[in-house]
Amino acid sequence: MAIFKRKEELEEGYSNETELNDLKESVEKAKMPPHIESIAQKEIEKLNKSNPSTAEYTIGMNYIDYLVSLPWNKMTTDNLDIKRAESILHKEHYGLSEIKDRILEHLAVRILKSSRKYSILVVEDEQIARTNLEHVISKEGYDVMTAKDGLEATQLLNQHHFDIILTDLKMDKIDGMGVLETAKKKDPDIEVIMITGYATVTTAVSAMKKGSFHFITKPFKVEEIRSVIKQALDKKKGQIESKGPVLCFVGPPGxxxxxxxxxxxxxxxxxxxxxxxxxxxxxxxxxxxxxxxVGALPGRIVQEIRRVGSINPVFMLDEIDKIGQDFKGDPASALLEVLDSEQQANFVDHYLDVPFSLSNVMFIATANTTDPIPPALLDRFEVLPLSGYTQEEKEQIAFDYLIPKAINNAGLDKFPPIITKEAVRVIIDEYTREAGLRNFQRQIDSVFRKTARELLSSEEKKSVEITPEMVRKQLGAKKYYFEIAEAKERIGVTTGLAWTETGGQIIFIEATIMKGRGELILTGSLGNVMKESAQAALSYIRSHTEKYHIDENFFENNDLHIHVPAGAIPKDGPSAGLTIAVALISLLTKRPCKRDVALTGELTLSGRILPVGGVKEKILAAHRAGVKTIVFPAKNDSDFNDLPPEIKNNVNIIPINELDDIVDRVIG
Incomplete structure (x- = not known):
């Protein structure tokens, strides 16, 4: 019989009831949006009818706990000091002036939008009510204008911009519905709040269908007006925030x-x-x-926002170009909803199953290259390229940032070593070859760790001077050479420029002749586009044999072999067409190519040189390798304006439109 219950069952029932009551209090204190709160209350009612020992009960408890813990209306106050933002960027990052300018522009727009005063139009035919509303709303810090009827309101709408309109429904000439229709035609984003003492369900439904934000009946309380205006502005703020671009920093590692x-x-x-x-x-x-x-969880987006407890963080999506996909779905497609300004306000996580606004989140993405990013996702971004650092910039960054950090990490604060500029230059030139700074920092750290060990081993504790000789002794044999400066000129060997995910680099293209049947042999892990570029270069030369004094029957009994060293590394792209053509002309005319001249450009069958990408990265790579002259397509001329002064002063850039413009200047 169930008349008598065991003590454990009574205690369990009491515990369950207490737990649900605590949960109800938590839901009320969380200040969720009303529709979310009603969903949470319904879930609690379901739990009240469920057995606490079932898995569904645990799932429901975890779900409500997650809803309660989300920052539905918690946000940090933005610091709107643009000068402070500029000083922080300059202090923490050397160079990158274009990137900094774009970031500051982005911040300036967000600051202006979030700090501007909202303008409100009050349309009321009763003067006392109109004056009272103006007084109450002005005290909240808004710019307020008034109109005594609908006709005056429509005239003001044509002369000024308003964020919100509070309008009476019954007025002479043009009523509130007319003001609503006029406002929505001018700007669909204007929020119109209807106020009337003649409210009916039919009228309210008609106003809502025409786009009214809210319908307030007279007499009303001042707090009700304030609350509705705040809700309307929160909606507009979300629209403003979500319409900003998503910045995507693209550049080599480090x-x-x-x-x-x-x-x-x-x-x-x-x-x-x-x-x-x-x-x-x-x-x-x-x-x-x-x-x-039971183990179900929200996605990383919602998890991280919950962890920081704010709905307006800066959210970085790192390495977005390396996102994958398999039978479990396509994460890149899921990000389309996250990053779409029109969908952010109603992002639905599968676990939450309710809309959660991401419109206040400032998303930033990073990538090494944009090629693997799906076009639809790339369309969501404003791409800001980071090309890499020059030798001079690396040297300055080392003294301003990397060396003080390395001294601190090595515990040498009491006896800080003095490293010479020449020693830093040796590390840059002989032990690193990268667009970024990551390996450079590792080598500096290594030097100071070895210095710390030597300091402990010596009897005299004092600061030492780190010279180039000490660097070479501590880091061992040099890893990189100036392959251009140290190489001799050869027939059929040209220097080209390539772009990779890790920045620009130089490549060598070698060509040779052998007896055969007129075949073209291509080796060096070349992609289809690069093979076609080689074929186009050969076709151009064969069609202009007289110009280069080549026997037109030569190709019938000889094979040509084109090889690009570093055969284990895949290579592709059209920009090697010019380099391959010059290598073949050098080979067939038996004239050596100048090794301190690097070339890049796409070659057509008519001999025209088309523009290429990765200009700054390629020029930086050429400068690192000791190249003195660079041949580029003339149509890339606008890209040269962004080059640092130290590059422009040390490298001679020759723009060309036709292959014939450069042959005699490159081939000795």
Whole structure:
């Protein structure tokens, strides 16, 4: 019989009831949006009818706990000092002037939009009511204008911009419905709040259908007006925030993409979130799992926002070009909803199953290259390229940032070593060859660790001077050479420029002749585009044999072999066409190519030179390798304006439109 219950059952029932009551209080204190709160209350009612020992009960408890813990209306106050933001960017990052300017422009727009005063138009035919509304709304810090009827209101709408309109419904000449229709025709984003003492359900429904934000009946309370205006402005703020572009920093490793995002968050005093998308293949990592089992969780987006406790953080999506996909879904497609300004306000995580606004989140993405990013996702970004650093910039960064950090990490604060400029230059030239700074910092750290060990071993504790000889002794044999400066001129060997994910680099293209049947042999892990470029270069030369004094029957009994060294590394792209053509002309005319001249450009069958990409990266690579002259397509001329002065002063850039413009200047 069930008349008597065991003590454990009574205690369990009491505990369950207490737990649900605590949960109800938590829901009320969380200040969720009304529709979300009603969903949470319904879930609690379901739990009240469920057995606490079932898995569904645990799932429901976890779900409500997650809803309660989300920052539905918690946000940090932005620091709107643009000068402070500029000083932080300059202090933490050397160079990158274009990137800094674009970031500051982006911040300036957000600051102006978030700090501007909102304008409100009050349309009321009763003067006392109109004056009272103007007084109450002005005290809240808004710019207020008034109109005594609908006709005056429509005239003001043609002369001024308003964010919100509060209008009476019953007025002479043009009523509130007329003001609503006129406002929505001019700007669909204007929020119109209707006020009337003749409210009916039919009228309210008609106003809502025409786009009214709210319908207030007279008599009303001042707090009700304030609350409705705040709700309307919160909606507009979300629209303003979500319409901003998503910045995407694209550049080689070690160029400061992640630290730039951190500096933006620091300058605005926002929370900073970073998640790496490299290797992510499951769509649930973005959208979350459905609540079908106990271990289900929201996606990383919602998890991280919950962790920082703010709905307006700076959110960095790192390594977005390395995102994957498999049978579990396509995470890149899931990101389309996250980054779309029109969908952010109603992002639905599968676990939450309710809309969660991301419109206040400032998303930033990073990538090494844009090629693997799907076009639809790339369309969401404003791409800001980071090309890499010059030798002089690296030297300055070393003394300003890397060396003080290395001294601190090595515990040498008491006896800080003095490293000469020549020693730093040796590290840059002989032990690193990169666009960024990561390996450069490792080598500097290594030098100071070895110095710290030598300091402990010596009897006399004092600061030492680190010279080039000490660097070579500590780091061993040099790893990189000036392959251009140290190489001799050869027939059939030209210097080209290539772009890779890790920055620009130089390549050598070699050509040779052998007896055969007129075949073209291509080796060096070349892609289809590069093979076609070689074929186009050969076809151009064969069609102009007289110009280069080549026997037209030569190709019938000889094979040509074109090879690009570093055969294990795949190579592709059209920009090697010019370089291959010059190598073949050098080979067939038996004239050596100048090794301190590098070339890049796409060659057509008519001999025209078409523009190429990665201009700055290629020029930086040529400068690092000791190249003195660079041949570029003339149509890339606009890209040369962004080059640092030290590059322009040390490298001679020759723009060309036709292959014939350069043959005699490159071939000896």
């Amino acid at each position: 160029t400061g993409k992640t630290s730039l995002g951190m500096s933006i968050a620091k300058s605005l005093e926002k929370e900073f979130i970073r998640i790496s998308l490299a290797g992510v293949k499951d769509e649930a990592e973005i959208r979350g799992h459905r609540r079908s089992y």
